[in-house]
Amino acid sequence: MASRPTLLRIYEIFDKHRAASLSAIGAVAALSYTLYDYLTYLSYGPGGLPYNATGWLVSTVLLRAISREGLSTRMYDNPKLPFADQPGYLPASLPQRASKRPRIGPHPVPQRQLGQLPSEEIRQKLLERFSQLGYKLEARGLVEVRQSVMELQHKGIFVPRSRKWHTVAQETRGEITHVHAGLDGSIHVTLSPDDCKKVIEAGWGQRHGLDGVRVLKKLVGFIMPVNYMLIYAPRDEAEIEVAMTIVKAGIGFMTGTREALEYFSPFGV
Template sequence: MASSLNLEHVSRLFQTHRAAALTALGVAIVLPIAVNDYQTYLSYGPGGVPYNVAGWLVSNLLTLASREQLSTGPYHDKELAFANEPGFFPADFPPQRASPRPPLGRHAVPQRQLEQLPSEAIRQQFVDKFEALGEAAQQRGFVEIKQSLYERQHSALFVSTNQKWHSVAQQTRGEIAHIHAGLDGSFHVVLHPADSKKLIETGWGQRHGFSGVTVMKRVAGFSLPVTYMLVYAPRDEAELDVAQAIVKASIGFMAGSRADLE
């Protein structure tokens, strides 16, 4: 009888305070999920949006505009810029990547991989090689080195203002490539359409969630070409060589030169 009366009392309370009860129930369900999602966002390290609750909210909102990242269909479009010209990768490059693709965080920005991370020593070695390549290309007048427009935490390679910028370079505001040097060691590059297709097919990377999303121009004031690619972090010497060659191909494509960059 007591149990029945208690249930009736709870029922009456619920009917009287329905809105408050539903709100409390919703908070109890959603809050742990939100806390876990926020912790995941922080685990990426600083990126292109603020590294705080405001950035997390913006990231979740922007994620609604992201698209799938692994199909190669977009690169069959003959209307793409440079689609009728050869790519910058050699015919037998890159080799098939040895591991399955690493999982990525669910947020579109910052785009980060969660597993298969390099050691600190390998990550720093890649940063050193990237910077040396950039400095060599800068001395030859192909690129300029300055802070990334997209990440805002790392230096990036840009097409030199002394070079003629083609349509893709204009779309990225000149940015060619940058490394996510803080934690995961992955990197973004802009590639020729044929090279973008090869990159996905051989398992070395995927598109950004905003690549080719034209609505981003209205939402964020800029858009990314469909050849804006994430390349997974190199984990050993052999993968460092592959990563370096991918960056070279990106510089060549964006600077409009097939000359040796070193």
């Protein structure tokens, strides 16, 4: 423990050089926060931006400034929103998620969970189910499976180029959904307005932070519709059933057919 004279000497130095001392303390605090924020960005694993300091700077300095909260549903009541007047594809019995929402990383891209992560076994089961569904529906000509244009790191399910793309499909460049196969196992999927409300209200997901941000089109050439949702990573087999049901609802909406709904399994919760 520092002696009283030593503490007094430190105080005298601080008092004599107050401005320089405060600047040094501020610099150390800023450096610590910057390092913590950068390591948080890297903890997501590769995503839609470069997996380095350049990607972190773009997400932190540029995209964070224009991102929005993800839990409001008022935009889905706008009668001018495409498909706002049409019923959704999810069953009315969508159950309430059993716990509070997981903590989501502060960076809008890549959008990832930081808490309530699934076990490796559950994550692999989700990936297997997602892959099986995609290739089964691709064989029937309902979807295409190829590299995600949103994330660039994962396989995504798309509206086939042979089908006519509606307004929302054009905004996502045909992409319907993908699973984040790296660390968290969360899912991005584009849903009908009615289903977006159901998912948020039941606690299974939230909107993307850049949903509906029109300035994004000037920056990267496209806009994310307000239908673009993050579905929280399932933590057990029952939650996998719910997540896959939501994925199928997205496929039905984006392809304009309810054919995918025949693959519904009963909810496990």
